[in-house]
Amino acid sequence: MSFNASSNRLRIVIAASEAVPFSKTGGLADVAGALVKSLGQLGHDVVLIIPDYFPMRRSANGIPPVDETGIQVTIRMKDRPVTATVNWSAIPGTEARVLLVRQPEYFDRRQPYGDGNGGFQDNCERFCFFSRVVPEICRQMVLRPDIIHCNDWQTGLIPALLNSQYAGTSGFARTATVMTIHNMAYQGRFWHFDMPLTGMPWRYFNHHQMESWNELNLLKTGLAFADQITTVSPTYAEEICTPDGGYGLDPVLRDRHADLTGILNGIDDVAWNPETDPLLPTGYTLDTRRAGKSRCKAHLQHRMQLPCFDEVPVIGMVSRMVDQKGFDLVMESAERLLNRNVQMVFLGTGDPYYEQMVRNLANRFPEQVAAQIGFDESLAHQIEAGADLFLMPSRFEPCGLNQMYSLRYGTVPVVRKVGGLADSVVHYDGQLASLETANGFVFTDYSVAAFAETVERALETLENETVWDRLIRNGMTRDWSWTGSAGHYLDVYRRALERVSDRRFEGRV
Ligand code: ADP
Ligand code: GLC
Numbered sequence: 001m002s003f004n005a006s007s008n009r010l011r012i013v014i015a016a017s018e019a020v021p022f023s024k025t026g027g028l029a030d031v032a033g034a035l036v037k038s039l040g041q042l043g044h045d046v047v048l049i050i051p052d053y054f055p056m057r058r059s060a061n062g063i064p065p066v067d068e069t070g071i072q073v074t075i076r077m078k079d080r081p082v083t084a085t086v087n088w089s090a091i092p093g094t095e096a097r098v099l100l101v102r103q104p105e106y107f108d109r110r111q112p113y114g115d116g117n118g119g120f121q122d123n124c125e126r127f128c129f130f131s132r133v134v135p136e137i138c139r140q141m142v143l144r145p146d147i148i149h150c151n152d153w154q155t156g157l158i159p160a161l162l163n164s165q166y167a168g169t170s171g172f173a174r175t176a177t178v179m180t181i182h183n184m185a186y187q188g189r190f191w192h193f194d195m196p197l198t199g200m201p202w203r204y205f206n207h208h209q210m211e212s213w214n215e216l217n218l219l220k221t222g223l224a225f226a227d228q229i230t231t232v233s234p235t236y237a238e239e240i241c242t243p244d245g246g247y248g249l250d251p252v253l254r255d256r257h258a259d260l261t262g263i264l265n266g267i268d269d270v271a272w273n274p275e276t277d278p279l280l281p282t283g284y285t286l287d288t289r290r291a292g293k294s295r296c297k298a299h300l301q302h303r304m305q306l307p308c309f310d311e312v313p314v315i316g317m318v319s320r321m322v323d324q325k326g327f328d329l330v331m332e333s334a335e336r337l338l339n340r341n342v343q344m345v346f347l348g349t350g351d352p353y354y355e356q357m358v359r360n361l362a363n364r365f366p367e368q369v370a371a372q373i374g375f376d377e378s379l380a381h382q383i384e385a386g387a388d389l390f391l392m393p394s395r396f397e398p399c400g401l402n403q404m405y406s407l408r409y410g411t412v413p414v415v416r417k418v419g420g421l422a423d424s425v426v427h428y429d430g431q432l433a434s435l436e437t438a439n440g441f442v443f444t445d446y447s448v449a450a451f452a453e454t455v456e457r458a459l460e461t462l463e464n465e466t467v468w469d470r471l472i473r474n475g476m477t478r479d480w481s482w483t484g485s486a487g488h489y490l491d492v493y494r495r496a497l498e499r500v501s502d503r504r505f506e507g508r509v
Contacts, residue, residue: 010044010493013145015134017127017154018112020271021062021092022100023053025112025375026320027265027401028151028182031232033091034268035489038482040096042490047143051107051130052087052100061377064090066100073101073136075129078196082106084133086141093270099141101133116352124190127218128197131157135166144171147493149178153188156222157198160210163225164200176496178489179226181219183398184240184247185324188218212248223252227496229260230489232399233420237262245396259499261492264423265399266482267408272381274409279381286476289410293385300386303379304370306343313462314343315455316387316411318380318402321350321358321373326393326416326451331357333452338368340459345387346371347379384409389458393443393451397421403440407475412468413440414458416451424480428461428471435467439475 018024019032036048057063071086084103091098101107106126114120135158138145150158159177166172194216195205205211210221223229231237237260239245241253253260270276274292275283281299284292294310301308315337319325331354334344346358346369355373362371372379384390390406392415399420403413407424415421421442428438441461443454462468 010146010490011144012039012044012046012147012149012493013134013138013143014046014048014149014151015131015155015158016048016050016151017130019048019050019091019098020268021060022050022089022098023056023060023112024377027399030268030271030401031182031265032151034266034271034482035486036091036096036098037094037268038266038486039489040091040094042486044490046096047099047145048091048096049099049101049134049137051112051126052102053110053112054102054104054108055110056112057100062092064092069099069141071137071140073133073140075132075136075199077125077129082129084129086137099137101130101137103129106130124188124194124216124218125197127154127188128157128194128199131155131218132161132199134158135161135172138175139166139169139171142171145175146497147176147178149180149489149493150222150226151180152182153186153217153219153222156188156218156220157200158222159225159227160198160200160204160221164204174497174500176227176493176500177225178228178230178492178496179222181223181229181231181240181398183324184219184245184249185396187212187220187247187249189215190218192216217249220249220252223249223256227259227499228492229253229256230492231260231262233264233423234262235422236396236398236419239396239419259495261488263485263488263492264420265401265404266485267401267404267480269408269481272384272405272408274385277381277385279378280385281382284385284410286410286473289472289476293410296382296385297387300345300382301343303382304345304372306345306370307367312341312343313388313459314345314386315389315391316345316383316406317391318347318383319392321348321354323351324395324397326391326395326446327354327357329393329446329448329451330391331361332448333455334361334369336452337455338365340456342368342459344369345383347374347376347383349374384411387411388462389414389455391455392416392421393446394418394421395446400424404480407439407478408480410472410476412458412462412471412475414451414455415440415442416446417442417444426474428467430457430461435470435474437474439471439478
């Protein structure tokens, strides 16, 4: 079969462990929600399947009604049957259906993956269950998907199930799987005695399929069995094939290099539109950005209890507080940067060590630094709009969405040259020629000196109104929407479908 994905309506099931507006801890949720929308707008029949973290959903805003489907799925988890009910809802503004897997014991939690004490003890069981429910839902609801698109380790078991117990069964004969890596640092590694939770026979627990360093590895499982693999930026696709970026799985990725594609995430340009954003005190466009941003800045300073001075540059950061994000560079440079007349605003949650460091900084410099520890959607939008500079000095960054949000909101990003940051931020090197495309500041070495110098250069450039205006214009006018990226996913789906037709019912080994 030769499939022309661009001219055929595909039946696509996307499985993810979080998606806006139902649940969110980071970029995966934004991507899952927006990709579903965008593929739907391109005319495809899309169903998103996610766990129902009921307490989280109940406290989220803008959730459409959730109705019962009447479908129940029972899976044998080791020696006990566990049942989920399947409810359905929609992504606002689209026809795409969302199926919510409700299993109170596993998913009625305020956080999807863990609490202050680390990951939940039963994560392997919870997400093996979720992964096993997905094909069962497809079967019971007769979805007959062309593609099951899996995201991160929480859904890594699905391609293995499709290639073993579901191979050639009714409704799946032509189903291809795609595995997207959002972050190699999280692999879903569990001790080998968890293998029975997967429902896969022990013979798959080998170095080519589900095992890595004597452990069960659910991301590796997905990479070994999926028909195609993607990750969320072209640069990250190269980085993860090296020992530095591969976190032990680089040999697997080198082996499957021909099936690996890097596709830069887009942004949901309805949710993240400075003109219509309901979370801002005022909307603004490219033409009205001066007045608009200055009002947003005053509002932010007031909200964060900082002195309200328009001429003082505000440096913002919104981030999970984990090693990946470069908080150590920011903390070690902070005093040097605060010698200047600047303010810093932090929003984040994560590692208690970084949370405390940021709190301490705010306590030491109450006139210049404000921090909110926690998750706050409205403040995230208000920082993107009200800040002058946005920091992302990541150690590694598969894609990163905040730099694209800040570019769209006319806030100039300072980023490290890694992953998707390298693919979206163009450095201003002080030369006139670079102003054609430059939209931010980029440094390479992971060092306090390189980071602090780059922020200082950005602050000096800010004083040159013409240059600064041009950087903002370049950022605000580039198309960051999902349309292009969704087209690249369709190409990948086509390749995956071609592989299925070649494979017949044998399964990838
Ligand atoms: P990652 O997925 O690695 O956390 P991304 O840049 O891809 O990084 O996406 C992070 C997403 O999570 C963005 O939408 C960002 O605004 C949001 N976010 C992160 N931390 C917070 C927070 N504390 N409060 C609100 N939104 C947050
Ligand atoms: C991960 C990555 C981030 C990426 C996001 C969405 O959480 O850390 O860089 O933008 O997934 O793909």
